[in-house]
Every structure is written in C-alpha cells, then in structure tokens.
Amino acid sequence: MARVISVEAERFPIAGTFTISRGSKTEAEVITCTIRENGHVGRGECVPYKRYGETMDGVRDAIEAMRERIAGGMDRTALLSAMAGGAARNAVDCALWDLEAKISGIPVADAMHSAPLSSLETAYTLSLAEPEAMAAQARANAMRPLLKVKIGGDNDMARIRAVTEAAPQGRIILDANEGWTDENIEANLAFAAQHGIALVEQPLPAGHDEILRRIAHPVPICADESVHETKDLGSLVGLYDAVNIKLDKTGGLTEALVLRDRARDLGFGIMVGCMVGTSLAMAPAVLLAQGADFVDLDGPLLLARDRQPGLVYKGSLVSPPDRVLWG
Structure with missing residues (x-):
C-alpha cells in the first residue's frame, strides 16, 4: 500500500508576547507533516523561520513537491539529497523516523543506540x-x-x-x-x-x-x-x-x-x-x-x-x- 502524505498549517498562541532583537510574535506558526502507511502514522513538525528566508507557504510547497517521492517509499537517506536543509526537510525527516518506529515497533531511542533516556x-x-x-x-x-x-x-x-x-x-x-x-x-x-x-x-x-x-x-x-x-x-x-x-x-x-x-x-x-x-x-x-x-x-x-x-x-x-x- 502506498504512503499517504498530508501537510497542515497550524497556529498555537504564545502566552503573552515573545520578543527577540529581530521582532515580536504572539503565536507559533508550524507546519505538520503526516505520513500514513498500512495503518501506521508518523508525524513531524517544523517552524518556518523568516530569518532563513522561509515562509509557511514556501515550506508547505517544498514538502508538497516531494509528495510523489515520499509516497513511492523514499527513505531518510535519500531525503538528505532530495531536499535542502531547513524546516521543510525537518518535518518530513521526523515524520519518517516516527513512521519507521511505528511500523517496526522499535522506539527511535533504541534505533539511535543511545543509553537509557533521562529527563x-x-x-x-x-x-x-x-x-x-x-x-x-x-x-x-x-x-x-x-x-x-x-x-x-x-x-x-x-x-x-x-x-x-x-x-x-x-x-x-x-x-x-x-x-x-x-x-x-x-x-x-x-x-x-x-x-x-x-x-x-x-x-x-x-x-x-x-x-x-x-x-x-x-x-x-x-x-x-x-x-x-x-x-x-x-x-x-x-x-x-x-x-x-x-x-x-x-x-x-x-x-x-x-x-x-x-x-x-x-x-x-x-x-x-x-x-x-x-x-x-x-x-x-x-x-x-x-x-x-x-x-x-x-x-x-x-x-x-x-x-x-x-x-x-x-x-x-x-x-x-x-x-x-x-x-
């Protein structure tokens, strides 16, 4: 069964105002990539960042441009060369990690061969x-x-x-x-x-x-x-x-x-x-x-x-x- 990909723009209100030297904002604008395969669901979230020339529409379009290749089974290694670094690739990469873990039953933490996790x-x-x-x-x-x-x-x-x-x-x-x-x-x-x-x-x-x-x-x-x-x-x-x-x-x-x-x-x-x-x-x-x-x-x-x-x-x-x- 082919993968099904969805891309959603979401907004989450900030408690008050978040201000840095470049300006202020009152909400977090994020793009969520969801990849479904054989009843399993993987998700990844990214935050487009204006400082790096990113916009919500631009990041969404970059993910959409990969739709056919992702649906065809593109893995994380291929993704590294198929997409430039930045927010769009982050959402897809993290969704693929999550999907792999859901399909295999092996937690990402174990796949990374890390020591026991701590707070x-x-x-x-x-x-x-x-x-x-x-x-x-x-x-x-x-x-x-x-x-x-x-x-x-x-x-x-x-x-x-x-x-x-x-x-x-x-x-x-x-x-x-x-x-x-x-x-x-x-x-x-x-x-x-x-x-x-x-x-x-x-x-x-x-x-x-x-x-x-x-x-x-x-x-x-x-x-x-x-x-x-x-x-x-x-x-x-x-x-x-x-x-x-x-x-x-x-x-x-x-x-x-x-x-x-x-x-x-x-x-x-x-x-x-x-x-x-x-x-x-x-x-x-x-x-x-x-x-x-x-x-x-x-x-x-x-x-x-x-x-x-x-x-x-x-x-x-x-x-x-x-x-x-x-x-």
Whole structure:
C-alpha cells in the first residue's frame, strides 16, 4: 500500500508576547507533516523561520513537491539529497523516523543506540524588554536553574545586571540573536563574565564574526545562526566554543545526529535548541539532546496551548516523549 502524505498549517498562541532583537510574535506558526502507511502514522513538525528566508507557504510547497517521492517509499537517506536543509526537510525527516518506529515497533531511542533516556534540564527563555521588565521576568522565574535571556539592544549591560541581580542563583545564557557589533562585543563579553554568565549565543551577525578569532572569550561563545549543517562546522573552528543544533536548521534528526557527533569530534560544546513550537517539534530534539552541555527545549512552556498529549515538564525538567506523541 502506498504512503499517504498530508501537510497542515497550524497556529498555537504564545502566552503573552515573545520578543527577540529581530521582532515580536504572539503565536507559533508550524507546519505538520503526516505520513500514513498500512495503518501506521508518523508525524513531524517544523517552524518556518523568516530569518532563513522561509515562509509557511514556501515550506508547505517544498514538502508538497516531494509528495510523489515520499509516497513511492523514499527513505531518510535519500531525503538528505532530495531536499535542502531547513524546516521543510525537518518535518518530513521526523515524520519518517516516527513512521519507521511505528511500523517496526522499535522506539527511535533504541534505533539511535543511545543509553537509557533521562529527563533533561531545559533553559527557560526571557523575552527582550527594558531592564526593569526583564528583571521582573527573571524574578518570576528565579527558581529555574537555567535561564536564557534575549538581548541585543543598546542597553544590554543594564539588562545583564538586572537579570543577574533578580535571579542570583541560576545559570544564565545570553542570546543576542546577532545584535552586537565589533565595537561593543569586547566590553559586553567582559561585563557578562563579571556577572557570571555561562554562555553567550550568536553575538554577531552570521558571516560577520571574524573578530571572534582575534578577541578573548571570557565567556564561551555559541554559534546559532552561523551553523545549520555539518558542512558549516569547519569554518567555525577558532571562532566559536559551542554550537546550537536545531532540527529546523539541520533539516531533521538524521542530519542533526551527524552534526552533533562531528561537532564533538572538533571540540565544540553542544547545545540543543528549538524554535517556538509544540511538543511534537521538541520530542525528537529531546532524544538528540541526551548528554548535551546545554538544553533549550522550552517551546511548549512559552505557549498558551500545547498539543495533547504533550511532553511532560516538571519545572524545568522535561521527560523523554511518550511514544503516543512521537517516536
């Protein structure tokens, strides 16, 4: 029996507003790919990202263009060469992983040959705002062990001071989303180090970060927008100390596993992150993130409504996915 593929655009409201240096949004817009075969169903979710030239319609069309090949039995290996990396391939790849697990009865976790799964401590993201408002966000979440703080404006030192004073016990990641410049990065890094920041994520625009090779790194620096697939890693050696792996950038779990292992071989620290999506998007990333140095899979915590059933979060601990959800 041939496979049947469906592609659906869905929207999930965000609890409040999610703001980074490039703008704000109030809902998560996702594309869900569902592949059915002989009574078995596999699903994958992706989040089209404007920064990478993606749109909801464009991602849907890219998946639709693969309809005949997917229906004809295309596997994940063939998918890597048939589709470019990015959100569209992620949805299809994760749906194929899920479908394979449902057909074989072998959980994805076992197919990956990973050690027994454990719950993970995820960062919780604070949106970019004025220092006083960010301090209030930090104070309200001061019990969480790891906070990810969106910065990238003209007043970042005040923001850093505000959140570290409001949440003095937690570890803090700063995410500038390419919002710093060659002129302020050294002072900002030094100030971050003085305030005990654990990691600084993508301080400079991708492709305009050569200064990172010449300046001190008093706080480890993590690539995000600068790294998508395994082929990107070579150029980042000497610039960054860690890489943020996101399935919507790698184009799925298949490539993400290769990227993770190669990054480790090259000496990079590993962060596994996400776009703002539902538990369906986070589920494969939880498997990828086992053993990572930093985990940022809080997408469902930022939503007013998640899928049901979803991942189980207890505070900042996220449990591995139930197979009813994915895998």
